[in-house]
Amino acid sequence: MAEELTPETPEESGEEPIKQRKNGLYAEVSDELAENMKSGWADTELHGLEPIAQAGHTARRRAALSARFPGERLVVPAGNLRTRSNDTEYAFRASTEYAYLTGDQTEDGVLVMEPVAGADGTGGHEATIYLLPRSNRENGEFWLDGQGELWVGRRHSLAEAEQLLGITAKDVRELPKRLSEATGPVRVVRGHDTAIQAALTDKVTAERDEELRCFLSEARLVKDDFEIAELQKACDSTARGFEDVVKVLDRAEATSERYIEGTFFLRARVEGNDVGYGSICAAGPHATTLHWVRNDGAVRSGELLLLDAGVETAELYTADVTRTLPINGRFTPLQRKIYDAVHEAQEAGIAAVRPGAAYRDFHDAAQRVLATRLVEWGLLGDFDVEKVLELGLQRRWTLHGTGHMLGMDVHDCAAARTEMYVDCTLEPGMCLTVEPGLYFQADDLTVPAEYRGIGVRIEDDILVTEDGNRNLSAALPRQADEVEAWMARLKG
Numbered sequence: 001m002a003e004e005l006t007p008e009t010p011e012e013s014g015e016e017p018i019k020q021r022k023n024g025l026y027a028e029v030s031d032e033l034a035e036n037m038k039s040g041w042a043d044t045e046l047h048g049l050e051p052i053a054q055a056g057h058t059a060r061r062r063a064a065l066s067a068r069f070p071g072e073r074l075v076v077p078a079g080n081l082r083t084r085s086n087d088t089e090y091a092f093r094a095s096t097e098y099a100y101l102t103g104d105q106t107e108d109g110v111l112v113m114e115p116v117a118g119a120d121g122t123g124g125h126e127a128t129i130y131l132l133p134r135s136n137r138e139n140g141e142f143w144l145d146g147q148g149e150l151w152v153g154r155r156h157s158l159a160e161a162e163q164l165l166g167i168t169a170k171d172v173r174e175l176p177k178r179l180s181e182a183t184g185p186v187r188v189v190r191g192h193d194t195a196i197q198a199a200l201t202d203k204v205t206a207e208r209d210e211e212l213r214c215f216l217s218e219a220r221l222v223k224d225d226f227e228i229a230e231l232q233k234a235c236d237s238t239a240r241g242f243e244d245v246v247k248v249l250d251r252a253e254a255t256s257e258r259y260i261e262g263t264f265f266l267r268a269r270v271e272g273n274d275v276g277y278g279s280i281c282a283a284g285p286h287a288t289t290l291h292w293v294r295n296d297g298a299v300r301s302g303e304l305l306l307l308d309a310g311v312e313t314a315e316l317y318t319a320d321v322t323r324t325l326p327i328n329g330r331f332t333p334l335q336r337k338i339y340d341a342v343h344e345a346q347e348a349g350i351a352a353v354r355p356g357a358a359y360r361d362f363h364d365a366a367q368r369v370l371a372t373r374l375v376e377w378g379l380l381g382d383f384d385v386e387k388v389l390e391l392g393l394q395r396r397w398t399l400h401g402t403g404h405m406l407g408m409d410v411h412d413c414a415a416a417r418t419e420m421y422v423d424c425t426l427e428p429g430m431c432l433t434v435e436p437g438l439y440f441q442a443d444d445l446t447v448p449a450e451y452r453g454i455g456v457r458i459e460d461d462i463l464v465t466e467d468g469n470r471n472l473s474a475a476l477p478r479q480a481d482e483v484e485a486w487m488a489r490l491k492g
Contacts, residue, residue, distance in 0.1 A: 002107075006117050006202075021122065026113060026144040026414050026482065029144075029327075034140055037137070037140060037143055037256060038137060038138055038140070040136060044154065045157060045159070045160070046156075046157075046160050048163075049160055049163040049164050050163075050164075051165070051166050052069075052164050052165065053104060053226065053321055054103045054226045054315065055164075055165060055166045057224055057226045057227075057481075058100070058102055058103045058156045058165070058166075059166060060224075061100060061101050061219065061466075062101055062111075062113065062125070062127050063124075063126065064219060065101065065113065065215070065216070065219070066113060066125040067124075068215050069113075069187065069208065069212070069215075069407070070114045070115070070124075071184075071185065072115060072184070072185040072187055073112065073114055073115060073182060073184060073185065073186045073187070074111075074112070074113035074186075074187050074188075074212065074482075075111075075112050075113075075127070075179065075186065075187070075188040075189070075193040075196060075200065076095070076097050076098050076101055076110065076111040076112075076113075076188075076189045076216075077095065077098060077109070077110045077111075077188070077189065077193035077196050078094040078095055078098040078099070078104065078105070078106065078107060078108065078109035078110065078192065078193075079092070079094060079095045079098070079107065079192035080092075080107055080108055080192075080193055080194075080195075081107050087146075091274070092105075092106075092107045092315070093105075093273075093274070093316070094106070094107070094109070095189065095192045096220075096316070096408045096409050097189045097213070097216045098110075098111055098189075098246055098367065099315075099316050099408065100216065100220060100253040101216075101407060102129055102165055103164075103165055103166065103315075104129060104131070104161070104165055105316070106131060106132070106155065106156075106173055108132055108193075108326070109129060109130065109131050109132075109172065110129070110172055110175055110193065110196055111127065111128075111129050111130075111167075112127070112128050112129075112130060112175070112179075113125040113126070113127055113308060114126045114127075114128065115184070126168070127167050127168065128167065128168045128169070128170055129165060129167045129168070129169050129170075129174045129405075130169075130170050130171065130172035130174075130248040131155075131156075131158060131161055131169055131170075131171075131172050131196040132155060132171075132172055132173070133153075133157060133158050133171050134149065134155065134156075134469050135148045135149040135150070135155075141271050149236045158170065158171070158300065165428050173301050174197065175196070175199075176195055176198070176199040177199075178353055179196065179199040179200055179203075180199040180200075180378050182203070183333070185208075186200055186203045186204050187208050187209050187212040187260070188200050188204050188212070189209070189210070189213055189216070190206075190209050190213070191211060196287065206486065209372060210415075213415045214415050214416065214417060216415075217221055217412075217413045217414060217415035217416045217419075218413065218416045218417070218420050220407050220408065220412055221405065221413050221416060221420065221421070221427075221430055222427055222428075222429035222430055223407060223422075223429045223431055223463075224429070225244055227317060227407065228429070228431070228463060230313050230315050230317035231317050231319065231406070231407070231431055231461065231463070232472050233313050233317075234272065234276070234292060234310065234312065234313050234317050234318055234319035235319045235321065235461055235472040235473040235475070236321040236475065237267060237268070237271040237272055237311040237313070237319070238267075238310050238311045238353065238473065239321075239322050239473065239475040239476050240267055240271070240296060241263075241264045241267035241268060241309060242264075242276070242294060242307065242309075242321070242476055243490055244256070244263050244264065244266070244267050245260050245263050245264055245307060246325065246383070246486075246490040248260075248263050249299070249305070249325075249491070250491075252283075252299040253299045253327070255285055255299075255301065256296055256297060256298060257281040257282070257286070257294075257295040257297050257298075257299060258281075258294070258295050258296060259295060259297070259299075260281040260283075260295070260305070260307065261279050261281045261295045262278075264279055264281075264307070265279065267311065268311045268312065271311060272311040272312050272313045272314055273312045273313060273314050273315075273316060274308065274312050274407060275309060275311065275312060275318075276310040276311065276312035276318025276319065276320065276410045277310065277318070277320070277410045278291075278293040279293070279295070279307075279309040280292050280293055280295075280306065280307070280308035280309065280322075281295040281305070281307055281309070282295075282297075282305070282307075282308075282455065283297055283298065283299045283300065283303060283304070283305045283306075284297065284298065284299075284300055284304070285307035285328065285441075285442040285453035285455075286306075286455075287304055287305070287324065287439070287454070287455030287456070287457075288439040288440060288441050288442065288453065288454070288455035289455075290399060290439070292306075299327060300327065301327055301328040302328055302332070303327055304324050304325065304326060304327065304335060304454065304455070304456065305324070305325045305326075305327050306322065306323075306324045306455055306456070306457055307322065307323055307325065308320075308321070308322040308457065308459065309321065309322075310347060310410065316408050317407060317408055318406070318407075318408070318409075318410050319368065319458060319461055319472070319473065320406055320410050320435075320459065320461060321435050321459055321461065321473045321476065322435055322437075322457045322458060322459035323458065323459075323476055323478075323483070324339060324342075324455070324456045324457060324458060325355045325483065326453070326483075326484070326487070329484060329487045329488055329491060330484055331480055331483075331484065334375065334450055334451070334454070335454065335456075336480050338438055338454055338456050339456050339458075339480055340449075340480060341373040341439060342370070342438055342456045342458050343371060343437060343458055343478055343479060343480065344369050344373075344437055345365075345367075345369035345370045345373075345436040346366060346434055346435070346436050346458045346459075346478070348365040348366055348368070348369045349362040349363070349365050349366035349403070349434040349436060350362070350365075350434050350460070350462055350469065350471065351365065351400050352365040353426065353432070353434065353462050353464060353468075353469040354425055354440075354464065354468045354469060355423070355426055355465075355466065355467075355468075356425060356426065356432075357426050357456060358423075358424075358425060358426070359421065359422055359423065359424045359425070359426055359432075360422060360423070362402055362403060362432075362434055363402035363403065364403055366402045366434070366436040367389065367398060367402065367436075368385070368389060369436075369439060370387050370394055370397075370398050370436060371385050371388045371389050371393075371394040374388070374394055374397065375388060379397075379446070379447055380393055380394070381423070396437075396444075396446070397438050397439055397440060397447075398436065398437065398438060399437065399439055400437070402434060402436050403432050403433040403434045403435055403459075403462075404432060404433055405421065405430065405431065405432050406431045406432055406433055406461055407431060426464050427464060427477055428464050428465055428466045429463075429464065430463075430464040431461060431462065431463045431464070431472070432461075432462055432464075433459050433460065433461055434459065434460055435457055435458065435459030435460075436457070437455065437456060437457030437458075438455070438456050439455040439456075439457075440452055440453065440454050440455070441453075458478055460472070460473045460474070460476075460478070461473045
């Protein structure tokens with residue numbers, strides 16, 4: 001990373017020399033250099049740009065938002081850069097609500113829906129997207145400031161943004177003052193932009209703002225055609241990422257789980273924006289830890305690898321897929337017995353996903369299978385299956401729910417009301433994961449020693465269709481024999 005500046009503090013008064021600033025560091029520059037940097041630059045303005053692929057979809061989403069909150073000003077920020085360490089920032093990821101409504105992903109952006117007065121008092125809204133314009137070359141902003149385009153790269157002009165997004169664009173630096181002077185009811189999506197929230201401090205309430213966030217969460221429950229295509233793309237890339245991992249398991253054995261993590265990450269960055277969440281690359285007993293993301297353990301032949309990972313597309317839709325693989329390519333008899341039970345449970349869960357079914361049905365179906373197998377294996381004493389399910393005794397080893405909604409967030413629609421999510425009836429266009437598992441902790445003295453340290457989860461991304469469901473991640477095998485044959489082909 002370039003570093004040419006010295007940690008000086010600019011003068012507070014007097015004739016201050018021109019200084020170059022990057023992340024709090026300053027260096028004096030000559031008047032001659034400052035003058036030289038003002039001119040000699042080609043015009044790079046882009047004309048005749050085509051709207052982004054989802055522009056029509058984002059317009060419909062904004063129309064639905066407008067209809068829900070007539071007469072109110074609605075403010076949806078993208079968020080700001082966050083410091084990782086000293087003068088470096090985390091990679092920016094726009095807030096889901098902002099990206100869903102605009103298709104834009106740039107930091108500091110804000111969508112504002114201004115109410116338009118109509119004869120009946122409900123004239124809809126006028127959408128404006130507030131963005132950072134191109135860096136000013138006359139005053140040197142583009143090279144003197146650490147976030148100038150010479151340092152961080154070109155951004156779209158406001159005119160270009162309007163062509164791409166189909167939304168009127170204005171300078172975001174004017175927005176805090178405008179909002180602070182605004183009158184009338186306002187709602188804001190909180191937690192992303194402190195300056196915007198500060199400008200609205202005396203105009204908003206937590207309860208009203210939560211209603212806005214809740215609506216935007218529920219609006220994403222049923223996916224449109226664009227979103228379904230993106231989720232399929234994410235699953236297809238994820239399948240290729242899993243294949244990449246199988247091909248290098250021998251190298252992972254010579255290093256650690258991090259080799260697996262890095263291998264999958266390469267596919268995510270080449271074909272998408274990023275991973276949709278921290279990859280779980282859990283080998284051996286680490287597979288019994290649900291959110292094992294340290295990924296620093298040994299990879300050993302004869303043990304299982306639980307790989308839970310998903311590619312996030314360039315448009316921010318993520319897959320969420322898990323496969324549990326024998327590291328040497330062959331399940332032991334006990335591993336296969338446990339794996340087959342989880343596969344059977346997943347099959348029952350997937351079969352329960354269909355329009356008109358209750359959301360909870362797939363979880364109940366999968367849990368019943370797992371409880372049945374645990375009783376058969378003698379792990380639950382004299383209890384029968386019905387009593388086990390009544391008391392939830394199987395949860396010692398099943399641990400978690402069997403799935404969740406999926407979309408732009410890996411746990412999508414999380415702010416939705418209970419009656420609209422976990423108590424809802426499934427509809428075509430909903431997309432959810434089905435991911436039962438069995439986890440026998442290494443220190444669990446209630447199971448035979450040979451079970452301890454074995455964890456198995458199988459997860460797929462299931463789209464509710466008009467006549468049932470479609471497995472978006474079906475490119476990856478699930479049945480034990482098919483998994484072994486697939487791994488043998490990839491290992492060559």
